[in-house]
Amino acid sequence: MRALVLKGPGRLEVESVADPRPARGQVMVRVRYCGICGSDLHAYHVGHPQGIIPGHEFAGEVEETGPGVEGWAPGQRVAVIPGLLCGTCPSCRQGLFNLCERSRYGGLGLTAQGAMAEFICVESGMLRELPRDVDLLSGTLAEPLAVSLHAMHQGEFRIGDKVLITGAGPIGALCLKLAVMGGAAETWVIEGSPGRQEMALKIGASHVLPPGRESLHRIRRFTDPGVDLALECAGVPEALDTALKSVRPRGRVVIAGIHQEPARVEFNRITVKEIQIRGTFGFIGEMESALELIGKSPAGFRSLITRVAPLEEAPGAFRELITGKGGLKTVIRID
Ligand SMILES: [Zn+2]
Ligand SMILES: [Zn+2]
Structure with missing residues (x-):
């Protein structure tokens, strides 16, 4: 598959890499759109971790399910909760998954391969189906909107x-x-x-x-x-x-x-x-409300996306954002 790969500080390249395979409990998603987040820009700036595929604000369709996965079928439109968590540390045991002590603020595109690629494999429990009124492009805003909702709740x-x-x-x-x-x-x-x-x-x-x-x-x-x-x-x-x-x-x-x-x-x-x-850090239960809110006014939310660029133009889009010329939100289109 084609993927955007971090090569070093300020260096991204689109290259051909092996397709991921869904492990037990995982679902393979065909990524349609993936937004560029401030944390992706930080990784790009420092060039770390090398070899990572950035991106966690994405929407796409289920392509294939791994062994032991129930309730998901090819073609379903999804967004994903991108935080990684251990499930056993004191924070996780209290349900404070955004504060997992072992994930070290990790997540897809930061400490695990991200979504600026044709496919990504994620734990099925992290998937959320897009409501009917949420298109795949505005669906990429569900994750940052959940972060913002959590901040408003904290306040x-x-x-x-x-x-x-x-x-x-x-x-x-x-x-x-x-x-x-x-x-x-x-x-x-x-x-x-x-x-x-x-x-x-x-x-x-x-x-x-x-x-x-x-x-x-x-x-x-x-x-x-x-x-x-x-x-x-x-x-x-x-x-x-x-x-x-x-x-x-x-x-x-x-x-x-x-x-x-x-x-x-x-x-x-x-x-x-x-x-x-x-x-305030990430979010816990706000993804569902974020998707519902986007569904109430998809065009209103979509107007915050100031640029949609194909994967091939992603390196340039990152460069523009980091030099402050990139508008508000750039979303990478993968086709
Ligand atoms: Zn983000
Ligand atoms: Zn944990």
Whole structure:
């Protein structure tokens, strides 16, 4: 089969590799579309692990089932929960599969072969059938939408909340969409890229501002005493600072961005305002709701996909995204 293979830092090649075979309990999926995620870009940037096929945000059709698999048949349209888990560590035993201690934040396309290929084999328990109204292209958004839903749940989002989102990349943009759909009173977005600013406005953000002190002053002045919920989706120290300085007393801050470096934090602010800080990582039970939400407005979600490129153009699409010229979400088409 044809597959996209990571060769080193900034080096991807489309090559011919052996077809995978479904082991016991596995299903072989013919991949139709696979989105490029920030974690794929990180692997591409560092060039590790070499030889990996990236991609975990995918949709396709069941091609073949391995021994011992029941309830799946060729042709069924599916999306996949891509996290890997051991099932036996203390986190897994409590059902906190997204926090599995042995998977080491692993998953398809990161520590196991991913979906930017004609076929992939996955455990049958990780498959979810696409609802009738969800097409294969918008189905690729189910995984990042589940991540965003989990972030909103962690932040205990409520109808009528004033919400700040720092960073309108795919996760931030999907959080924004959920906040708008879910009845936020106001949505503030901090984003520097003009293309992403425009997308945030299209999704329905009340205010979109560039990063910087001026924007922070405006948020504080116009939302006094502050926003109820801040979702930090940028992964940079200034965004975390803005989130902490924008929330009202007892406001909630959810850290969804992956920070590459430790950030300096003014802890007294957290203390004297009783700010509640929550982490969020992946998702647990949100895949089903994500698929249902996409089914309610597939075109609305599909409009967040700014480029669909064939597998042969994937190396160029990765390069564009990492240099910041790539729009919001690129999805690779495999045919
Ligand atoms: Zn992802
Ligand atoms: Zn585990």
